[in-house]
Amino acid sequence: MNAPPCARLLQSATSALSSAATRRTAFHSRTAASSLVRYASTVGGPKPLIPNTLDLKSGSPEVKVNESTRAEVSLKRFWKTVGIMQQSDGSYWVTLDGRPLRTPSGARLAIPADRKILAMLIANEWENQNQVLKVPGLPMTSLASRALDGFHNPKDHESDVDVREGVVNELFRYLDTDTTLGNKFKQDEKTKQVLRKIVDTWDAWQIAALERATYSTKSFLIAFALVSGRLTADQASRAAQVEVSSQIELWGEVEDTHDVDYQDIRRQLGSAVCMLAKTT
Numbered sequence: 591m592n593a594p595p596c597a598r599l600l601q602s603a604t605s606a607l608s609s610a611a612t613r614r615t616a617f618h619s620r621t622a623a624s625s626l627v628r629y630a631s632t633v634g635g636p637k638p639l640i641p642n643t644l645d646l647k648s649g650s651p652e653v654k655v656n657e658s659t660r661a662e663v664s665l666k667r668f669w670k671t672v673g674i675m676q677q678s679d680g681s682y683w684v685t686l687d688g689r690p691l692r693t694p695s696g697a698r699l700a701i702p703a704d705r706k707i708l709a710m711l712i713a714n715e716w717e718n719q720n721q722v723l724k725v726p727g728l729p730m731t732s733l734a735s736r737a738l739d740g741f742h743n744p745k746d747h748e749s750d751v752d753v754r755e756g757v758v759n760e761l762f763r764y765l766d767t768d769t770t771l772g773n774k775f776k777q778d779e780k781t782k783q784v785l786r787k788i789v790d791t792w793d794a795w796q797i798a799a800l801e802r803a804t805y806s807t808k809s810f811l812i813a814f815a816l817v818s819g820r821l822t823a824d825q826a827s828r829a830a831q832v833e834v835s836s837q838i839e840l841w842g843e844v845e846d847t848h849d850v851d852y853q854d855i856r857r858q859l860g861s862a863v864c865m866l867a868k869t870t
Contacts, residue, residue: 594707594864594867595822595823596822596823596860596863596864596867597707597711597860597864599823599824599856599860599863600711600729600730600856600857600860600861600864602856603853603854603856603857603860604727604729604857606849606850606853665722665723666721666722666723667719667720667721667722667723669686669687669716670687671686671687671688672684672685672686672713672716672717673685673688673713674709674710674713675690676703677700679703680702680703681700681701681702681703682700682701682702682703682705682706682709683698683699683700683701684699684701684709684712684713684716686716691712691716691731693734693735693738693739694735694739695739697738697739699712699731699734699735699738700738701734702795704868704869705795705865705867705868705869706869707864707867707868707869708730708734708864708865708867711730711864712730712731712734715727715728715729715730715731716728716731729857729858729860729861730861730864730865733798733799733802733861733862733865734798734865736798736801736802737794737795737797737798737865738794740753740754740757740794740797740798741753741754741757741793741794741797741798742794754794754797757797757801758786758789758790758797761800761801761804761810761813762782762785762786762810764804764808764809764810765777765781765782765785765810765811767808768808768809768810768811769807769808769809769812769830769832769833770809770811770812770829770832771811785814788818789814792817795865795866796817796866798862798865799816799817799862799863799865799866800813800814800817800862802858802859802861802862803816803817803826803858803859803862806854806855806858806859807826807829807830807855807859808830809829809830812826812829812830813826816859816862816863817862817866822863823856823859823860823862823863824856826859827852827855827856827859830855830859831852831855
């Protein structure tokens with residue numbers, strides 16, 4: 591199965607962010623080492639020992655431990671193999687050493703039969719994790735978990751209805767301060783009602799994608815167009831950067847800030863589009 595364009599965009603943005611993180615880590619390490627050396631020479635103490643690696647230990651409070659949270663708490667890779675298991679109902683489970691991933695609430699991370707691409711991308715995220723877990727490198731896992739824990743089966747669970755209603759109400763507030771409208775245009779109620787009728791027909795996966803896209807771009811209109819298939823992730827990313835781009839033209843670009851923010855938006859929007867991709 592060929593990788594969809596959103597997957598290639600997601601990989602490109604993730605690689606760019608990883609490179610930026612490496613540069614930042616190197617810069618902060620040099621700065622910290624220099625500061626320690628200056629401090630030691632000032633107080634006349636011994637030369638500081640600068641470790642080459644950091645031993646990250648968890649100080650987290652008690653949490654419900656499963657394959658996903660165990661990795662997040664330890665921040666270390668404990669699994670050897672990643673797999674995908676198709677169930678009798680057609681859904682897919684992503685497994686670590688044969689054990690299925692679970693959402694933060696403890697539910698199995700069951701991916702619908704028509705979203706095999708999503709299952710493959712989640713499996714790829716976990717396969718690409720090295721010895722130290724990088725949670726930002728799991729955008730597909732976190733988004734699928736959000737859809738299942740927050741918006742799945744609203745007709746069967748009253749709490750899901752409340753969560754969904756609250757989230758959608760909050761997202762619609764962005765219409766009156768939408769970045770694409772220069773923060774000066776208030777949408778009329780009729781427009782909101784038309785858009786709301788459409789959004790109310792969307793499933794859990796679409797609502798989760800809408801939420802991520804809106805918060806990433808600060809624009810309900812861009813997010814709505816993205817989830818509706820009117821914009822690609824790349825087009826939506828560029829649209830979200832119009833205001834920032836105008837500021838860069840005036841004042842210049844801040845290295846490892848503006849460019850990193852742009853790549854993060856690409857990654858967030860790429861994950862939203864990939865989650866909505868269906869296989870026939």
